[in-house]
Amino acid sequence: MDHFLYRGGALHAEDVPVAEIAASVGTPFYLYSAATLERHYRVFTEALSPLPHLVCFAIKALSNTAVLKLLGDLGAGMDVVSEGEYLRARAAGVPGERIVFSGVGKTRGEMRTALEGGIRQFNVESEPELLALSEVASAMGVTAPITVRVNPDVDAKTHAKIATGKKENKFGIPITRASEVYAQAARLPGIEVVGIDVHIGSQITDLDPYEQAFLRVADLTRQLRAEGHDIRRLDLGGGLGIPYTRGNEAPPLPAEYGAVIKRTVGDLGCEVEIEPGRLIAGNAGLLVSSVIYVKSGEERDFLILDAAMNDLVRPSMYDAHHDIVPVVEPEAGVEMLPYDVVGPVCETGDTFARARPLPPLAAGDLVAFRSAGAYGAVMASEYNSRPLVPEVLVKGDHAAVIRARPSYIEMLNRDVIPDWL
Structure with a gap:
C-alpha cells in the first residue's frame, strides 16, 4: 500500500498534487510519502x-537524513554499512545503541568512529x-559487542547480484566454521x-529460503549456547521483496514473514533484529520526470x-521493472501505445x-x-555531468525539499585545477 493516488x-502524494511539486522543484525529482514510510x-x-x-x-536503501529522522523518531534502529551511513544515522538523532554496523569491509577508522559514538x-x-x-577496541580501552555473520548456503531465489547467502557469495563465515570462529572471538x-x-x-x-536459514540459525544458537556462549540476540537480516508491478501476485506480507520468525526462532528467548x-x-x-520529446523511429516510438x-x-x-504512470490520469478506455521509455544519457543502456503500453x-x-523509493536516489550519480536529483518529502498537505538539486556552479566548484596547469 502507498499514498500516491x-x-x-x-x-497526488498524500494531499499534495504531484504537478504542483514539479512546477516548484523542476524535474526530475524523487518524492517520498511520510505516511507510507511510517505505515x-x-x-x-x-x-x-x-x-x-x-x-x-x-x-543503504534510502539514506536521506530527514527520512532517517522520521523513522528514528518512531523508534526504528538503523543498519549501516559505512562510516558515512553511521554519521547520517547519528545526525538524524538515532542513538548508538540502536545502530548495527554491517558490511564486509569495515576499516579500522570506521570501527573507531562507531566505538567512540556508540554502537x-x-x-x-x-x-x-x-x-x-x-585490536581497535583494546587500544581504545573499550569492548565491542559483536555478532558473527554466518553464511547458511541457502539460495534466496532472487537476482544473482543481490543474493548474499550462498557459499560462493562474499558475505559472512561458512556456518560450518561458526563454532571455531565463535571460540576465537571469546578468547x-x-x-x-x-x-x-x-x-x-x-x-x-x-518465504521458504528464510525458513531454511532461520532453522539453521536456531540449531547454531543451541550449539553455541552448549559451548558456553551467551547468545541473546539474533540479527536475521532483511530482504523481503515488494511488488514492482501492480496487479501481479504480491510477495509475502510482513505478518507472514514474522510468523516464520516466531515459528523457527521464537522459542529461543532471544531478542530479534531485522534489517x-x-x-x-x-x-x-x-x-517524477518530464517528457522532452516523443520520437518516431522506424520500428518503434521513443518516449525521451x-x-x-x-x-x-x-x-x-x-x-x-518499474511501473510508469502519467501524472494526469488517462481517460477511461484510452488506447494504449507501446513506447520505448528512455533517457538522454549517451548509452543504449539508458533505457x-x-x-x-502507455x-x-x-x-x-x-x-x-x-x-x-529504495535504491533510487542512493545509487544516483552525476554521470554526463548531470546534477543529482533533488528529493522531496510529503506529509499530509506539507511538502519540503530534503535535498536540493545542486547548481552547475556548485558542481564545477568541487573540481580543483592545480596551480601548475
Whole structure:
C-alpha cells in the first residue's frame, strides 16, 4: 500500500498534487510519502510482536537524513554499512545503541568512529575483521559487542547480484566454521559476543529460503549456547521483496514473514533484529520526470524523458521493472501505445522500458516511476555531468525539499585545477 493516488484526475502524494511539486522543484525529482514510510515500519513492528525486537532500517536503501529522522523518531534502529551511513544515522538523532554496523569491509577508522559514538553491535563478516576490531577496541580501552555473520548456503531465489547467502557469495563465515570462529572471538580482548547474524539476499519473494536459514540459525544458537556462549540476540537480516508491478501476485506480507520468525526462532528467548530497507522505502517513493520529446523511429516510438540512468540505475543494472504512470490520469478506455521509455544519457543502456503500453503522451507531460523509493536516489550519480536529483518529502498537505538539486556552479566548484596547469 502507498499514498500516491489519483484525485480529480491528478496524481497526488498524500494531499499534495504531484504537478504542483514539479512546477516548484523542476524535474526530475524523487518524492517520498511520510505516511507510507511510517505505515511500512509499523507493519514490521506489529509482525514481530510480542517477541522482544528491534526493526533496523537498512540505510543503504534510502539514506536521506530527514527520512532517517522520521523513522528514528518512531523508534526504528538503523543498519549501516559505512562510516558515512553511521554519521547520517547519528545526525538524524538515532542513538548508538540502536545502530548495527554491517558490511564486509569495515576499516579500522570506521570501527573507531562507531566505538567512540556508540554502537549496538558490529556484525562481523570475517576473521581478519574480528582481529582488527579486537585490536581497535583494546587500544581504545573499550569492548565491542559483536555478532558473527554466518553464511547458511541457502539460495534466496532472487537476482544473482543481490543474493548474499550462498557459499560462493562474499558475505559472512561458512556456518560450518561458526563454532571455531565463535571460540576465537571469546578468547580475544575487547570483544563481547552477543549473538548471531544472517542475511541471505534482497527482493526475496518466497518465504521458504528464510525458513531454511532461520532453522539453521536456531540449531547454531543451541550449539553455541552448549559451548558456553551467551547468545541473546539474533540479527536475521532483511530482504523481503515488494511488488514492482501492480496487479501481479504480491510477495509475502510482513505478518507472514514474522510468523516464520516466531515459528523457527521464537522459542529461543532471544531478542530479534531485522534489517528491512526495500519494503519500508520502495513503495514510499516516486521518481517524477518530464517528457522532452516523443520520437518516431522506424520500428518503434521513443518516449525521451529528462530522467536518465544516472538518476535511476536499477533498470540498467538489474533489468528491473518499474511501473510508469502519467501524472494526469488517462481517460477511461484510452488506447494504449507501446513506447520505448528512455533517457538522454549517451548509452543504449539508458533505457527504462521497452514497448511499454502507455496512454498517448506529448512533450512537457509528467510521468512517475512507481516503487522508486529504495535504491533510487542512493545509487544516483552525476554521470554526463548531470546534477543529482533533488528529493522531496510529503506529509499530509506539507511538502519540503530534503535535498536540493545542486547548481552547475556548485558542481564545477568541487573540481580543483592545480596551480601548475
